[in-house]
Amino acid sequence: MFEVATTKVHDEARQGEAYAPFDNDPNLYQRRFYIESYGCQMNFSDSEIVASILSAEGFGATRNFEEADLILLNTCSIREKAEQTVRKRLTEFRKLKKGRPSTLIGVLGCMAERLKSKFLEEEKLVDIVVGPDAYRTLPQLIAEADGGQKGVNVLLSRDETYADISPIRLNSNGITAFVSIMRGCNNMCSFCVVPFTRGRERSRNVQSILKECQDLFDAGYKEVTLLGQNVDSYYFVPDETAVDNTIPGDPAIKPGVVNFARLLELVALISPDLRVRFSTSHPKDITDEVLHTMAKYENICKYIHLPLQSGSTRMLQLMNRSYTREWYMSKVERIREILPGCGISSDIIAGFCTETEEDHRDTLDMMEFARYDMSYMFFYSERPGTLAQRRYEDDIPLEIKKRRLQEIVEVQNRLSLESNLKDLGKTFKVLIEAESKKSKEHWMGRSGENKVIVFPKGSSNYKPGDYVHVKVSECTQATLLGELV
Incomplete structure (x- = not known):
C-alpha cells in the first residue's frame, strides 16, 4: 500500500516494558513462546489475544526468542517494507531452528492470509500459518506442527470478534x-x-x-x-x-x-x-x-x-x-x-x-x-x-x-x-506514563490532545498512573517540555 515510514513526532512515546506473564521460573510453564508484532495497533492487540490463548494451553511468554519453543511473527501487509522485514526475521529464525529442530515457527496476521503458499511451499520458512480470524485454532495447529505436519488456517470469519477472550497485556506500561x-x-x-x-x-x-x-x-x-x-x-x-x-x-x-x-x-x-x-x-x-x-x-x-x-x-x-x-x-x-x-x-x-x-x-x-x-x-x-x-x-x-x-x-x-x-505558557493535565527515555530524572506523559510532555520529577512523589498539571516552557518539533504546577 505505502512505503517509507513516518517521521516520528512523538519521540518520547514507546511500547513500554513487558509485564506479566513473563516469568523466569522454568517449572511454571510447559513450553515458552516468543512473539513479535508489526504494523497497526490492531496487530499488537491481536498478539495479546494470542498470548491469552497460548497461556491457557500451558505456554509462557519469553523476551528471548533463543529459548522459545514457539516463535510467532504477527505480520502486516500494508507496506512492502514490513513484508521485507518479516522475511528477513524468518530467515534468521530458520537458522536457529537448524540447531533446535523442535522449535516451531509461525506467521500470524495479514501476511499469513495473503502469502500462505509462499511461506509454506516456495520458501519453506514456517511451520504454522494463521490468519487474523483463526487464532482460536492455534492449539490444534501447534499439535499438527508438533507431529510433522504444517498447521494452516487462514479462513476469514463473518462473526469472530474474540469478545470472550481476556487479552494478556504483553507490552504494556501498566497504565x-x-x-x-x-x-x-x-x-x-x-x-x-x-x-x-x-x-x-x-x-x-x-x-x-x-x-x-x-x-x-x-x-x-x-x-x-x-x-x-x-x-x-x-x-x-x-x-x-x-x-x-x-x-x-x-x-x-x-x-x-x-x-x-x-x-x-x-x-x-x-x-x-x-x-x-x-x-x-x-x-x-x-x-x-x-x-x-x-x-x-x-x-x-x-x-x-x-x-x-x-x-x-x-x-x-x-x-x-x-x-x-x-x-x-x-x-x-x-x-x-x-x-x-x-x-x-x-x-x-x-x-x-x-x-x-x-x-x-x-x-x-x-x-x-x-x-x-x-x-x-x-x-x-x-x-x-x-x-x-x-x-x-x-x-x-x-x-x-x-x-x-x-x-x-x-x-x-x-x-x-x-x-x-502555540502551547508555550499553557498548562495541561498530563497522565504520567513512564520515565523519559532520555533521563531517569524526568517523567513522560501525554496531554488529552495526544502531545508528549516531558518534565522533571523534582521532589514530588508522583508515579506512573498519576494525573498532574504541567506548564509548558519549551518545545521541540516532537515534544513539549515543562514544569509541574
Whole structure:
C-alpha cells in the first residue's frame, strides 16, 4: 500500500516494558513462546489475544526468542517494507531452528492470509500459518506442527470478534491499554489490502467491551484506546433473547442499537479517572454526535486521527475514499467548531497512481489548512490483490514519489513545530506514563490532545498512573517540555 515510514513526532512515546506473564521460573510453564508484532495497533492487540490463548494451553511468554519453543511473527501487509522485514526475521529464525529442530515457527496476521503458499511451499520458512480470524485454532495447529505436519488456517470469519477472550497485556506500561471494539473493514479503498486480509466489518459485543475496560481500570490502568479499522462504524444490536443483555453501568438499557457515540459515553462513564481514546476514524463516518459526546466528557481525549490520504478530489476518487477535498475541509472545520483545540493527525500518501504536481500541491495546501499536529506519511507502493493493483498502473517514478514525500514531511515538520510553539505558557493535565527515555530524572506523559510532555520529577512523589498539571516552557518539533504546577 505505502512505503517509507513516518517521521516520528512523538519521540518520547514507546511500547513500554513487558509485564506479566513473563516469568523466569522454568517449572511454571510447559513450553515458552516468543512473539513479535508489526504494523497497526490492531496487530499488537491481536498478539495479546494470542498470548491469552497460548497461556491457557500451558505456554509462557519469553523476551528471548533463543529459548522459545514457539516463535510467532504477527505480520502486516500494508507496506512492502514490513513484508521485507518479516522475511528477513524468518530467515534468521530458520537458522536457529537448524540447531533446535523442535522449535516451531509461525506467521500470524495479514501476511499469513495473503502469502500462505509462499511461506509454506516456495520458501519453506514456517511451520504454522494463521490468519487474523483463526487464532482460536492455534492449539490444534501447534499439535499438527508438533507431529510433522504444517498447521494452516487462514479462513476469514463473518462473526469472530474474540469478545470472550481476556487479552494478556504483553507490552504494556501498566497504565495504557488497547481495547479492540470491532474487526474488519467495509471501506474498499483502492490502495488498501485490509478488507481482503481481515474480512468484513463486525462489531464486538458491547457488554464484553465495557467489562474489559472496567477490569483494566480495576487493575490500575488509567487509559484505554478503543481500536478498529474504522471505529465510527461501530454498531451493535444486543440479542433480544439473551437472559441478561443489560449494559454494565446502565441497567436501564434494554435491547437496542449501540453506536460509536453511545459506546464512547458508556466507557467514559466507567470513571472520570479513566481516559478514553480511539483510533482510527474514517472522515465520512465521524458524526456530530461523536464530537458532541467528546465535548461532553472531560475524560474523552480531545484528539482525532483523521486520515486524509490526498488533498486532491481527483485522487480521492481514484482511491475510493468516498469524500471530496471540500467535504474533508468542512469536517475539519466542524471538529474545530465543536472541539476547539482538538488535536488532529492524519495519514498521507505521496505518488498514488497518475498523481500530478497539481494533485500533490493540493495535498500540501490541505495540510496547511488542517494544521495537523502530526502525520504518518508514506509513498505509494502497489500491494497485490488491491483494487488499485487491478485497475491502475503504478506509473509515478520512484524518484518523484520520494521527492514529493520529502516535501510532505518538511511541511509536516514545520506544522508540528508551529503547533507546539502555540502551547508555550499553557498548562495541561498530563497522565504520567513512564520515565523519559532520555533521563531517569524526568517523567513522560501525554496531554488529552495526544502531545508528549516531558518534565522533571523534582521532589514530588508522583508515579506512573498519576494525573498532574504541567506548564509548558519549551518545545521541540516532537515534544513539549515543562514544569509541574
